[in-house]
Amino acid sequence: MNPPVSDWPTRSADLSDDGILEISMGPQHPSTHGVFRMNVKLDGETVVWLKPVFGYLHRNHEKLAEKMSYLGSMPYTDRLDYFSSLSNNWAYALSVEKLTGIEVPERAEYLRVLLAELTRLQNHSAFLGFLLGDMGAWGSALMYAFRERDLILDLFESLTGSRMMCNYMRFGGCRCDLPEGWLGQARKVVDGFPAFLDEMEQLLVGNEILVARTQGVGVLAGADAINAGLTGPMLRASGVDYDIRKVDHYGIYDRFDFRVPLGEHGDTYDRFMIRLLEMRESLKILDAVLRDLPEGPILDPKSKSRGLRPPVGEAYTRVEAPKGELGFYLISDKSPEPYRYRVRPPSLINLTLLEDMCLGSKIADVMVILGSIDIVLGEVDR
């Protein structure tokens, strides 16, 4: 039962007797990364209470998937975290592959790593821009990041047909092979990326305003992060060495040599730097993939898209999506639709500690902390 409407903290501003101001930030706030709302209680400018309100973008993703063929849910996974549709595709395909036991050909495994790492690059570069936007540097950093991201989206478009809603992976491989000249283009983008990272570092790292706005802001202890189930760059910024690419070795990640950058302080600055460093590591993986990409089929001939009826059973698989652990849990009852379809979204779970990070901060820092979590509402609300 909901409390009566009159008790809902929806009024835009409410000054109570003890001088606590209650503000509803969002859902139309430009810095909330979509339709996200926070109810904040302020003592002066200091946050004393914060409650996230979400669900404005709820699209019934899980129940829709339970009324649809296994293939039919694949394009819907693009719309979870719409910045990194290829990682979502991969997580879902892995789950169905585990359920059915379909094998993935070598070339497709390489392509998946290639695309997932490109996705990480473009997600993180957009993140840098948005974080700076949240700090008020709306413009330069975001535009430079988007310019670079666009080159990667061009690659996605020429391969999958769509810039963001890629819908590319299939159960047992990938949908179509690389078009003529794609690898050369990809090589050019990957080779040009370090120059962009250098430029971003020169622009941002050591910038006194950025340092003042992020260091010591939104500090999160490693133990708290583990207790709340946080994953991805959020967790690693707090100094916890946990990267599913290293832990699970899903796909063929055990073949690549890369390091997992870790933060020290768990503040917003660490979360910002972690992304910069992760991009450098992704570039190493991309180099290796572009060097080793084998020839061969890209789809298991036994896989079928239509009328897939996996054997009775359940499967949970997870990938290291750019935002954290993205998991798909499926239960099959041998019918063409999954009996249960559950998404473990990194954004939602990373959001759970927002209040803990924000308490005691200034109201202007709330947006920066929220930005440093890197949420996408498509995934939070599903």
Add this chain to the structure above:
Amino acid sequence: MKNPLTLPGLGILKGMAVTARNLVGSYYGTKRLHTISYPEERLALPENSRNFPFLVYDGEDADGGLRCTACRICEKECPPQVITIVPERDENGKLTKHPTVFDIDLNACMSCQICVEVCPFESIKMDSAFEYSSFEHVESLVLHKSDLAKPNSYYHDIKPTEATAVDANLEAERQRKAEAAAKKEAALQAKKAAAAAKSAAADAEKTPPTPDTDASD
């Protein structure tokens, strides 16, 4: 960052240098500014680019030449359920393998191209046209069979590689079918000949007229 040697403001100055480099660089070349002034200038779409589906027809007849056989697989598989097909029936109520109605509601189509993947007849393909904006939903964004039908030459124009491969597939399929039909025909002929020979032999031996099922067949 707590380096005592860092001059205050140096970080900002370094950042300003990057900004200046980008500002100047954006006037030279496309590396730092690769936007264009749409709609005056347009980028060539990549061949794989997809937006909404269309129906391919062979030959000149936009309706009769449709490859679509109204099997309704795409209608069933479409995730957002935007395809409506009514199969055509002749006067005896028999299916003619041709759609009377084939509608796609672009309002809800999510361009996932699953209809293309499940179609066994290579009849529905993705178009790369994207300028569909309009003021009303139903009149201009629910496409009917006549709007959707595009000639195979159009398919070749937008996706030459894919269309050539599809044509080759269809040709191979046609040949395989023709061969199978010829084989069947030949087998039938051989059987008939054998039966005829047998009955002729039976006649020649002047056996008593017993009902011979093979000969009467």
